[in-house]
Amino acid sequence: MSRVVIIGSGIAGLFAALRLDKAGHEVIIITKQRPEDSSTNWAQGGIAGILDKTDGEGMAAHINDTLACGDGVCDEEVVRCVVEEAGDRIRDLLSIGVDFEKDGTEFHLVKEGGHSTRRILHAKDATGAEIERALTNAVDSSDNISLRPHTLGVDLIQRTHGNPEDGIKGIWCLDLGTGNMNAISADAVLIATGGCGLLWERTTNPSVASGDGLAMAVRAGAASKDMAYFQFHPTALMAGNDKPFLITEALRGEGGVLLDNEGLIKYRAGHEQPEKYSFTLKSSHHGSLATRDVVARACDQRMKVTGADNVWLVTDHLDKTKLHNHFPNIESKLNEYGLSLGVDPLPVAPAAHYMVGGLSVDIDGKVLMENGNEIPGLYGIGEVACTGMHGANRLASNSLLEAVVFANRAADHFIARPNNNLEDVPSWRAEGMTKLEEHAPLVRDLETLRKTMTDDVGIVRNFSRLQRAKRMLELLSIEVDLIWTKSLPSRELVELRNLILVATHITEDAIRRTENRGLHYNKDLI
Numbered sequence: 001m002s003r004v005v006i007i008g009s010g011i012a013g014l015f016a017a018l019r020l021d022k023a024g025h026e027v028i029i030i031t032k033q034r035p036e037d038s039s040t041n042w043a044q045g046g047i048a049g050i051l052d053k054t055d056g057e058g059m060a061a062h063i064n065d066t067l068a069c070g071d072g073v074c075d076e077e078v079v080r081c082v083v084e085e086a087g088d089r090i091r092d093l094l095s096i097g098v099d100f101e102k103d104g105t106e107f108h109l110v111k112e113g114g115h116s117t118r119r120i121l122h123a124k125d126a127t128g129a130e131i132e133r134a135l136t137n138a139v140d141s142s143d144n145i146s147l148r149p150h151t152l153g154v155d156l157i158q159r160t161h162g163n164p165e166d167g168i169k170g171i172w173c174l175d176l177g178t179g180n181m182n183a184i185s186a187d188a189v190l191i192a193t194g195g196c197g198l199l200w201e202r203t204t205n206p207s208v209a210s211g212d213g214l215a216m217a218v219r220a221g222a223a224s225k226d227m228a229y230f231q232f233h234p235t236a237l238m239a240g241n242d243k244p245f246l247i248t249e250a251l252r253g254e255g256g257v258l259l260d261n262e263g264l265i266k267y268r269a270g271h272e273q274p275e276k277y278s279f280t281l282k283s284s285h286h287g288s289l290a291t292r293d294v295v296a297r298a299c300d301q302r303m304k305v306t307g308a309d310n311v312w313l314v315t316d317h318l319d320k321t322k323l324h325n326h327f328p329n330i331e332s333k334l335n336e337y338g339l340s341l342g343v344d345p346l347p348v349a350p351a352a353h354y355m356v357g358g359l360s361v362d363i364d365g366k367v368l369m370e371n372g373n374e375i376p377g378l379y380g381i382g383e384v385a386c387t388g389m390h391g392a393n394r395l396a397s398n399s400l401l402e403a404v405v406f407a408n409r410a411a412d413h414f415i416a417r418p419n420n421n422l423e424d425v426p427s428w429r430a431e432g433m434t435k436l437e438e439h440a441p442l443v444r445d446l447e448t449l450r451k452t453m454t455d456d457v458g459i460v461r462n463f464s465r466l467q468r469a470k471r472m473l474e475l476l477s478i479e480v481d482l483i484w485t486k487s488l489p490s491r492e493l494v495e496l497r498n499l500i501l502v503a504t505h506i507t508e509d510a511i512r513r514t515e516n517r518g519l520h521y522n523k524d525l526i
């Protein structure tokens, strides 16, 4: 029996844990808040995939839509592999207890931007919560898996310090309850820490999305890939002072339309369907249901040109009963703000949503170095990994699918070649370090970081702003490193340090690019 440590309790981490458990391995999952605090739990729209393995045409269409959305950057072998394994993995989820919506005996399928047909399974508008519920239940009833909440992964422990080629033998983590740093030895570590949406002022991501796994792997010698491609979701609700709440693309899939102020006035005065008045038609003949990069950019530009804080998503031309049945979560959230689904125009604006780039991994989720060699004993799965599936832009509802397929592949890879070589791991070097008494400078540095990313490394970029961001990040990095070298870790310090590193990778990748593709859009390159 080998011991595997998994960092993260979203779909990728939990699914891999169940596979490893089934093969008889000991699994320790560490997660920094409650187990359910993850992007997975917040996913609304659904999971794309063809269940019927004989449906070659359906799979070919899913592959083509994914490649088209990825704008020529997808790894076709990976796309094919994920689409072909989708049916088996979705059946695994069903057998674990995930309850996808049915229409009679058939699954009810929906469509989202960039999909040429209905192929997305869902659990109303709370698909992720249903997946998370079923997976955590299954993990809770396993004897071989121990799940440690409120445990923050801080850094990986290399078998030979400074030599990534020798691999990973464990992890240092911070017990957020006691404040103690602990070292856990492992035969393999699976990083499943999700994305880094917290880098921007407006994000759909939960408070755990600070790029930790990516940063710790990079410090241990891993390469990052395609970091310039960060997806902004076009329709986050702009109401109240709350955190932006996502309005799923499935609502546009059902006919919801984006209008600016002028379009809204014309629509109300006219007798035509709203799409006729949508500014999105200037960007794509798919209008409001074009791919996310196109729609988010169109919204961003429209807001900048008109000076408005938001655009409008209208749904009053749609069947209200259907909306009520399909989007109960969104409806009740809207009601909290005095808005009515199927009646009121909804104020929406883009928000940081999904990290398309990430750790460079191979087709089994093994983490790679800059020279293309793997780091033995280290896997990256889920949003933290850049597999090549999404290319320059992720197709809606492909990320839960990619996460579950790669969680399975990484677990299978380890199961086929189990390492059984637990070594002693050193304690955290705490000598001479003091407890951080003042967190105020960190809070201010985090604000500066998020403002910099929002202003200078957002949806539309240019070289001078990117260079400005780079200089600011260098400064922040120096400041935080100074604190890091003399302080005992705290959650704020660990996350800020990680966020600055990830922001630097995003900005430097954006500066290096000489053409606009998918999500990367630099005005100087037009």
Ligand SMILES: Cc1cc2nc3c(=O)[nH]c(=O)nc-3n(C[C@H](O)[C@H](O)[C@H](O)COP(=O)(O)OP(=O)(O)OC[C@H]3O[C@@H](n4cnc5c(N)ncnc54)[C@H](O)[C@@H]3O)c2cc1C
Pocket: 007, 008, 009, 010, 011, 012, 013, 030, 031, 032, 033, 035, 036, 037, 038, 039, 040, 041, 042, 043, 044, 045, 046, 047, 048, 127, 128, 151, 152, 153, 154, 192, 193, 194, 195, 204, 205, 206, 208, 209, 210, 212, 213, 246, 353, 354, 381, 382, 383, 384, 396, 397, 398, 399, 400, 401, 403
């Ligand atoms: C609002 C919203 C809606 C979405 N809707 C959809 C959708 O409909 N369909 C779709 O396909 N995708 C959707 N996505 C994207 C999708 O949900 C995510 O890409 C996917 O869930 C990522 O899964 P994951 O397991 O990689 O990471 P996550 O689910 O984010 O889990 C990461 C885990 O790592 C833990 N963690 C992070 N850092 C540390 C650390 N240092 N130490 C310990 N633990 C740590 C976190 O606490 C968390 O448990 C949506 C995302 C959001 C935010």
